[in-house]
Amino acid sequence: MGIFDRFKVLTVNDAINESRTDKNAVLIDIRAKDVYKRGYISGSINIPMTQLELIEKRVPDKEKKIYIVGSYDNEPKKAAKKLKKMGYENAIPGGRMEEHEGPLKKMK
Known part of the structure; x- marks a missing residue:
């Protein structure tokens, strides 16, 4: 990781793309369940x-890259x-869903 990677700010769409192209990455959405x-x-x-704190059950591998989207x-x-x-250590802020461009899934 380079010195400037620490200051890199991803958009929500960047975080989605990064998480989908890296096999050692997950995309975590931290919004409330009803909003999600x-x-x-x-x-x-x-x-x-x-x-x-529930992340330890869902993502036990602390080496995994975690892209975080929120609001x-x-x-x-x-x-x-x-x-x-x-x-x-690989938790990366990835932007807000209000700025997302593209399709979303919905739960019934």
Whole structure:
């Protein structure tokens, strides 16, 4: 990782693309469950910001790259910081869903 990678800011669409092209990556959506159900990225894992400790069950490999998308209410940068304190050094903030361009899946 280069010195400038630490300051790189991804858009939500960048995070989606990165997570889909890296076999050692996952996309975590930290929005509340009810918001997630109304529209989410296919293949993303919903772990609300208030329940980030659940990540240890869903993503036990702390070496995995974790791209985090959220919202204006649930800030991906804050989640990345919290996950890094939990030992997930490859937690990368990936933008807000309000800025997403493209199709979303919905739960019924």
